[in-house]
Amino acid sequence: MNPSQRPLSPHLQVYRPQWTSVLSILHRITGVVLSLGTLAVVWALVALAQGEAAWQQFTAVLDTGLGTLVASAFLLALFYHLLNGIRHLVWDTGRGLDLPSAFASGWAVVVGAIVLTAVVLGVVL
Amino acid sequence: MSLRHPLAKAINHGAAGDGVGHWWAQRLSALFLIGLTAWLVWALIANAGQSHAEIVVWLSQPFHAAMAGLFAVVALYHSRLGLQTIIEDYVHHRAAEVGLQVGVMVITVVAMAFAVLAVIQIALGAAS
Numbered sequence: 001m002n003p004s005q006r007p008l009s010p011h012l013q014v015y016r017p018q019w020t021s022v023l024s025i026l027h028r029i030t031g032v033v034l035s036l037g038t039l040a041v042v043w044a045l046v047a048l049a050q051g052e053a054a055w056q057q058f059t060a061v062l063d064t065g066l067g068t069l070v071a072s073a074f075l076l077a078l079f080y081h082l083l084n085g086i087r088h089l090v091w092d093t094g095r096g097l098d099l100p101s102a103f104a105s106g107w108a109v110v111v112g113a114i115v116l117t118a119v120v121l122g123v124v125l
Numbered sequence: 126m127s128l129r130h131p132l133a134k135a136i137n138h139g140a141a142g143d144g145v146g147h148w149w150a151q152r153l154s155a156l157f158l159i160g161l162t163a164w165l166v167w168a169l170i171a172n173a174g175q176s177h178a179e180i181v182v183w184l185s186q187p188f189h190a191a192m193a194g195l196f197a198v199v200a201l202y203h204s205r206l207g208l209q210t211i212i213e214d215y216v217h218h219r220a221a222e223v224g225l226q227v228g229v230m231v232i233t234v235v236a237m238a239f240a241v242l243a244v245i246q247i248a249l250g251a252a253s
Binding site: 028031032034035038039041042045046048049050051052055056078082085086088089092120123124 | 152158162184197204242251
């Protein structure tokens with residue numbers, strides 16, 4: 001590898017983590033996770049279209065302990081990214097950028113994501 | 126002394142180039158995904174524990190078929206925009222960066238094609 005000598009983005013590990021910066025990097029991490037989750041949704045659609053046998057293969061993976069755990073993690077990532085994405089869209093209008101508001105909305109996003117995930121899992125499982 | 130406005134000199138010479146278009150595309154797709162994600166949760170709850178045949182009937186309704194196709198396409202598009210930025214930020218080896226960008230784009234387009242064709246097949250009642 002021959003990395004270029006151009007300036008780098010700030011390295012995460014040289015900053016002391018703060019509530020707001022942890023939530024910020026979580027938005028990116030959940031985004032990457034959801035990119036894979038969206039491929040799983042595409043897999044589900046294709047399996048549905050292919051017929052009963054393909055669909056049973058898909059649900060068999062989903063019904064294993066690991067499959068259920070991964071699907072639940074996708075759901076938590078989905079609700080976190082959805083709520084924190086709304087938080088970002090509000091920021092884009094110039095509102096809620098002061099520190100107390102940013103901390104409070106951060107808590108609302110985390111609690112909201114956990115509650116929504118628990119509710120959906122409670123209905124679906 | 127140049128009479129050209131400083132802004133006219135700066136335009137198209139920044140590091141970002143077409144960043145504003147990317148920014149808008151990401152925000153607009155995010156806005157659409159709020160509604161489409163609500164539909165996805167509805168779909169999950171409505172079809173929990175249902176058989177293959179029952180899910181296919183539910184999904185073949187025009188509204189739900191349209192939402193399924195839109196969710197897949199818009200979510201994949203939004204994913205590609207986000208992954209593009211993450212690769213730009215963290216992958217500093219030029220060849221690796223270009224390879225990853227092309228790979229993500231190819232997977233995105235292929236997944237879009239599969240999703241749309243699957244939804245059309247379901248909507249037309251051709252899913253076995």
